Amino acid sequence: ASAVKDSKTNRLIIKIVNKDPKAKTVTVNLKDFKQATADVKLIRLQSDNLREQNTLDNPDAVKPEEKELELVGNTFDYTALGQSFSILVIQLTNEKTSAKGKQPGLTEKDSTVTVYTIGDSTVKNGDGSGSNGQWGWGAFLADFLNDDVKVVNHARGGRSSRTYIEEGLWDNVQSRLKPGDYVLLQFGHNDGGPFNTGRARATLKGNGEESQDFVMIERPNKDTVTIHTYGWYIRQYIKDAKAKGAIPVVVSLIPRNDWKEGKVIRNNESYALWAKQAAAQENAMFIDLHNLVCDKYDAMGQAFVAPYYFGDHTHTTKAGAQVNAYLVSQALKSLPCSLAGSVK
Template sequence: MKSKHGRLISSFVLTGLAILISSFLLQAPRPVLYIIGDSTVKNGSGKGEKDMWGWGSFMADRFDTSRISVQNHAIGGRSSRTFITEGRWDRILEQLKPGDFVIMQFGHNDASPLDDTARARGTIKGIGDDSVAIYNPIRKMNEVVHTYGWYMRRYIYDTKAKGAVPIVCSPVPRNNFKNGKTERARDTYGKWAAEVAKAGKAFFIPLNDLIADQYDKLGADSVKHFFPVDHTHPNKQGSTLNADLVVKGIKDLKKCALKKYLK
């Protein structure tokens, strides 16, 4: 049997270990959820200018931010290409660490021209390894432009290389109805987003279909109230719906640790 003195020492040791472990846990950095995308994810400053919002502006409210930090780095007008070429992705990679998460949604601006004098933001359609050399009149330099899938694969690969978790979303649908049904991106960016996620073993949220399903239930007359300015950028009510469906998509992901941080 231990002596009283021995039990006292053991008690001190255990108490000390408990204090050290508690201190470590308190100091351990929270994981970060990085959100990247275009204006349908964050419009303007993210505060609803002209009654246009992005779903990323409402994501922090849906997580326990005492346990995870939510950072919305999406910015209007960008494509899967220009978010990289402007250095925005590199700045995230400098901070990205094991245990973090990256939700990505691009596609709305990828169909733009490759080398126009307005924005030069387009990507080659598809997911192949095609590329084309251009002169970029905005950046005033030569540039090799790749496919949408090439850029999305880079986000996935870079995220995994940092020990973080990539989650790909298909782009949200626009307010376009045909024969009473929402036009979907099943043959374009929705399909390509799913394919690159599968090939890269990334998580995938079929956001285009999730939202379109809801639009079909609501009907065109109701959905039009979500779009007071144009057919692409929802108001607060519409973007809140979109955020709710991103959360649904997260909950449906098997073996994705991000769901444990949801409220």
Template sequence: MKLNKIYLGLIFSGAFIIFSSFIILKQKVKPTLFLIGDSTVKNGKGKGDGSLWGWGSFIESFFNSEKINVENDALGGTSSRTFQTNGLWGTVLVKIKKGDYVMMQFGHNDNSPLDDTARARGTIKGIGMESKNIYNPIKKKPETVYTYGYYMRKFVADIRAKGATPIICSPIPRNPVKDGNVALVDDSYSSWAQEIAKEEKVAFIPLNQLIKDKYSALSANEVQAYFTEKDHTHTNEAGAKINATLVIEGVKAMNSNKLKRYLK
């Protein structure tokens, strides 16, 4: 009888361990939403360095943390090219697993020179397959530079190869206040981002247009209050929070994308 009790005890203990392990493993496989982009997604360490904020710093609060992780891997100063060629994309890609999501926003720095001695981060304009051989003065070696569209397509292909879901955001507009007026203009990179998303059948958030629609209903002083005084590109905390809410509006509007089911 005593041996039977011991035997039963071992069985129940084993069952409990297996059940507990199953629960732990189940918790570990929740998906992750990765954010990649430039300083308008995450400035510095994402803690408001110099009063400059990116919208990615405020996205996590909209999602149910029990169901999904949010990781902001954007880095200021990068373009769609240098995020890849400087090894940043590789460090993110190895973490991506089946069922994850990757939201990207590039364009602000792609308009830079291809081979200057300051950054050498620009891409060829457009979404074609053109390329140009240059000498990269920073890396001190030859490099073949491609179009904005080429690098965006590579992000998409890499993400899909991991069984994850890519989402493209058009880049936020720069400060549109000029001479006391709100002067909203079209942005080539916004259009190109949308074209790539359509071509690749990727979920698209028209962030540039959503923000411009918001600005169009405001006065110049109200719009200016969303931007830092240090330059004409970066938002302050208030501006970044507004942009984050508009990203979430875009997520909610994506009919065929399952990311919205993780929202609070």
């Protein structure tokens, strides 16, 4: 990796070459530039052969892939795909305080509407680069929205509706919300299992107000945690988002790669149902992605869907994630919100 500062544009340009066939993660530290927050523009030129390059005879040999990475704090991790050449362009600022009060930083215009997606690995798999062949639908939602909308994918693999809050991930998203932003939330795949052992991420089944205290017996301090129902956590997200002036949209979980007699096994008596109920109780908008995807899969058939759209029992391939993102975008069109007009 190498870095150079362009004094004319006040940009830091970082070039990263990964000759290894496997993806590698590097840590980028901007401590010398005292950058607290910024948008990082990534231009990635990927080829199976690093010697391949654009020429006059073949100007499109390697096409750049552009996307936005979010930088908060002066350190962030970047995953360089195998045999790839990446360029990170970071806009630096000499301002002592940004418009949002961060020091120093680059901020988006106040008129920009941001859609935050939160959930598990079916929304964002790993670091979101698809380096393991698996993708979440949050990675492709922006492809179906107009340029006046920014999608920021804060989903985290392995999290349940409970642990996304317990680990402070939701607090991090809340701190960024501004009035008029949207929060699309999808949980459920990881809300089963043990409450206080192993991954300790389960929620109580149902949509009620009941709770139960559990001693985290495998933690060093053996602290006690109050665990609520799945529906309770969904309602909490809705309340918190509304308190920030943001607009929550509850999304029911995508189906797993489970089939019976050629049809997808549906989850309409548990998490998909509870998500719908929780949204209705808090007067929040709801996208029934679970049944939208099931209907789509049933129409195409198991023989096509199972090997092409799924990488395993749960996680989707790029094609599968793109279909799910498209269905989310089309569902947004029917909702009574401003975002409906920003769908392509």
